[in-house]
Each structure stands twice: as C-alpha cells, then as structure tokens.
Amino acid sequence: MNDRAVPLALLPKSAGRRALGRSGASRPEPLGGGERSEPGRHVSGGVVAGDCLDVLRSLPAQRVDLIVTSPPYADQRASTYGGVTADDYVAWFMPRAEQFARVLKPRGSLVINIKEKVVDGQRHTYVLELILAMKKQGWLWTEEYVWHKRNCFPGKWPNRFRDAWERCLHFTRQKQFKMNQDAVMVPMGDWAQTRLKTLGANDVVRHDSRVGNAFGKNIANWQGRDRAYPTNVLHLATECGNKGHSAAFPQALPRWFIELFTDPGDTVLDPFAGSGTTLAAALALGRNALGVELSPAYAARCRETLAGAHEAARALARARDLTEQDLASPGRTPDAAAFVSKDSVPS
Numbered sequence: 531m532n533d534r535a536v537p538l539a540l541l542p543k544s545a546g547r548r549a550l551g552r553s554g555a556s557r558p559e560p561l562g563g564g565e566r567s568e569p570g571r572h573v574s575g576g577v578v579a580g581d582c583l584d585v586l587r588s589l590p591a592q593r594v595d596l597i598v599t600s601p602p603y604a605d606q607r608a609s610t611y612g613g614v615t616a617d618d619y620v621a622w623f624m625p626r627a628e629q630f631a632r633v634l635k636p637r638g639s640l641v642i643n644i645k646e647k648v649v650d651g652q653r654h655t656y657v658l659e660l661i662l663a664m665k666k667q668g669w670l671w672t673e674e675y676v677w678h679k680r681n682c683f684p685g686k687w688p689n690r691f692r693d694a695w696e697r698c699l700h701f702t703r704q705k706q707f708k709m710n711q712d713a714v715m716v717p718m719g720d721w722a723q724t725r726l727k728t729l730g731a732n733d734v735v736r737h738d739s740r741v742g743n744a745f746g747k748n749i750a751n752w753q754g755r756d757r758a759y760p761t762n763v764l765h766l767a768t769e770c771g772n773k774g775h776s777a778a779f780p781q782a783l784p785r786w787f788i789e790l791f792t793d794p795g796d797t798v799l800d801p802f803a804g805s806g807t808t809l810a811a812a813l814a815l816g817r818n819a820l821g822v823e824l825s826p827a828y829a830a831r832c833r834e835t836l837a838g839a840h841e842a843a844r845a846l847a848r849a850r851d852l853t854e855q856d857l858a859s860p861g862r863t864p865d866a867a868a869f870v871s872k873d874s875v876p877s
Contacts (some may be wrong), residue, residue, distance in 0.1 A: 564728060572816060573812075575836050577803050577806065577823055578821070579642045582802065582824075586630075586801065587821045589635075591632050592635045594612055594799040595624060595634075595637075596639050596796065597630055597791075597800070598784045599641070599801050599808065600642070601802045602802065603647060604619045618875070623666060626801065627663075631800065639701070640701040640702070641784075642697075644697050644699065644774075645697060647872070653701055668861060669702070670702045671699065674697060675762045676693060676696075676697065676764065677779075680768075690832060710792070715760070718758055779807060784807060784808040792817055796818070797817065797818040798817050798819050798823045799821070800822070802823070805832055805837070806836055809821045
C-alpha cells in the first residue's frame with residue numbers, strides 16, 4: 531500500500547501521512563485498509579502504525595461507537611512498548627483518554643482491560659487512581675466486568691495466590707448509552723429441565739427472603755425460558771498461542787463487548803491494537819474496525835490478522851447475498867450456487 535494512503539475511509543480524505551504526526555515527531559505509517567460500504571453488509575478495517583495520541587487527532591469527532599482495548603500495563607511489556615511506570619501511568623494515559631472522548635459517539639462505550647501490578651509486595655493503586663482521573667475528566671464509570679481466566683498463569687508467591695482475574699472497566703460519556711442485553715444472553719442450563727419440570731405450591735408465588743432483605747423469588751417465572759441474562763463475570767481461557775504478541779487476549783473477550791455495545795455496521799476502535807484480536811472480532815461480527823498500534827512490527831502482524839478477517843467477512847457476505855436471493859426467487863435455477871462454494875465460507 532502507498533505510504534500516503536489513508537488506512538480507512540473513517541479518516542478524513544485530506545488526512546495523508548503528514549497529517550498523522552506532530553511536528554518534529556516521527557510520523558506513523560499507515561498499514562492495512564478497506565473501503566467504506568453499506569453498514570452491516572460489507573465492512574472495512576485497517577490499522578495505523580503510530581501513537582494513538584497522535585493518530586486519533588486526525589479522526590473526526592464522534593465517529594466511533596465502541597472502544598475496546600487493553601493498554602500496556604504499568605512496567606510490563608517493556609520489550610514491546612518501552613514500559614510506563616506505575617507512578618506515571620495516569621499522567622501518560624489521560625491525554626489519550628481525552629482523544630477517546632472526542633472520537634466516541636455520545637451513546638458509545640469505552641472498555642479497558644487492565645490489572646494492577648504488585649510493587650514492593652503490595653498492589654499498586656494506579657488503576658484506582660486512573661478510575662478517579664477518568665471521572666474527573668467527565669467519564670462515567672458505569673460498570674466493572676471481571677474476566678475470570680480459566681487457565682491462569684501458574685506460580686507461587688509467599689503472600690498471595692495466582693492471578694486468575696482481570697478488570698474490564700466500562701466507561702460512558704452519558705447515562706443513556708447503547709446496550710444490547712439480549713445479544714449476550716446465555717443458555718439456562720440443564721438444571722432448568724429438572725427443576726422446572728414439576729413445580730410445587732411454593733414455586734408459583736413470590737417468596738420474600740427468609741433473612742429479612744428485600745429480595746424475593748418466584749420460580750414459576752423461569753418456565754418457558756431457554757436463555758437468561760449473564761452476570762458481570764466472564765469465564766474465558768487466556769490466549770495460549772499469543773499470535774506473535776506478548777499480551778494477546780482471547781477473541782471471545784472483545785467479541786462479547788462488541789455484541790453488547792454495538793450494532794452491525796457500527797465502528798469499533800482499538801487504540802492499542804496489538805495483534806488485531808479486537809479488530810478481527812469486529813469484522814467477524816459485521817462491524818467496521820479501526821486500530822492503532824505503536825509498534826510497526828506488531829502493526830504488520832495486525833495487518834495479516836485483518837487480511838484473514840476481511841476474507842472471512844467477504845465470504846460470509848457472499849453467502850448471505852446468495853441466501854437472500856434464493857429466498858426472493860425460490861424457483862431460480864441452481865447454477866447460482868456456484869457463486870459461493872461451501873468450502874469458501876468459514877465454519
């Protein structure tokens with residue numbers, strides 16, 4: 531791709547390579563790309579190599595529906611990103627958060643996957659300080675989700691146990707925001723088939739709590755349901771094959787938030803794109819994907835990830851086009867099936 535090409539139609543047409551860097555600073559190199567097309571039908575994705583603090587200044591305001599990211603943790607991944615000390619973390623992050631607020635739509639969401647580190651035998655407070663700083667900047671700390679890592683890293687310490695969870699902080703700009711709760715409902719489970727099969731007299735009336743609190747239950751309300759709303763704890767395994775990146779998370783993690791906080795055709799941003807996991811998940815779900823990655827080497831790997839995701843999205847779009855054509859013209863000849871082969875559609 532030409533080094534002056536714009537990686538996404540989401541960037542202004544006048545923004546070339548020169549517009550992406552500050553004066554006197556090394557200019558980021560555009561990588562990847564795609565064309566804008568009908569929302570929810572043919573989506574686009576791309577990644578820009580550079581510091582998101584600089585790159586996002588070239589993005590028009592209120593162009594992103596969701597930001598899902600895992601920024602470099604304090605004093606970690608120094609070989610990849612140089613490392614930011616825990617004491618300096620909030621000062622480093624907040625100018626970037628200001629750009630996140632500018633490009634995010636009013637009903638959009640920001641999800642930050644992060645975890646405190648241990649300093650001198652105790653947990654540092656930089657994540658808690660970051661939450662307070664975000665609130666002072668005008669963000670609403672709407673919710674905190676917990677990623678329970680099923681296969682957490684093994685180890686032994688004299689004063690604590692293994693880290694088996696990480697924070698996923700959910701921030702919004704206003705109280706009314708986009709949230710598709712039905713999109714992430716979970717199966718009821720086998721217990722419902724046995725517990726609800728035969729209900730007694732006590733199951734069809736509301737029971738107040740026996741310990742005197744305000745909670746009550748009516749078991750009969752669960753009859754006929756095959757799905758339920760999830761909790762704010764996500765039980766997911768870590769990414770074992772790290773895709774050439776030192777801190778890759780599983781695609782299921784951003785995918786859950788993308789389904790929850792966006793619609794098909796919306797735009798998802800990852801300002802610390804890494805190996806492109808969030809972007810690939812967005813494309814797979816029919817969302818536009820925009821990434822920024824500081825390391826040129828990882829941006830190149832991210833571009834490879836996007837290329838595969840683009841091909842999968844195109845195959846699914848072609849299959850959907852064919853299916854809709856068949857529904858509109860059920861008596862048409864079967865030769866149109868050659869348009870998309872079964873092997874070309876990812877499972």
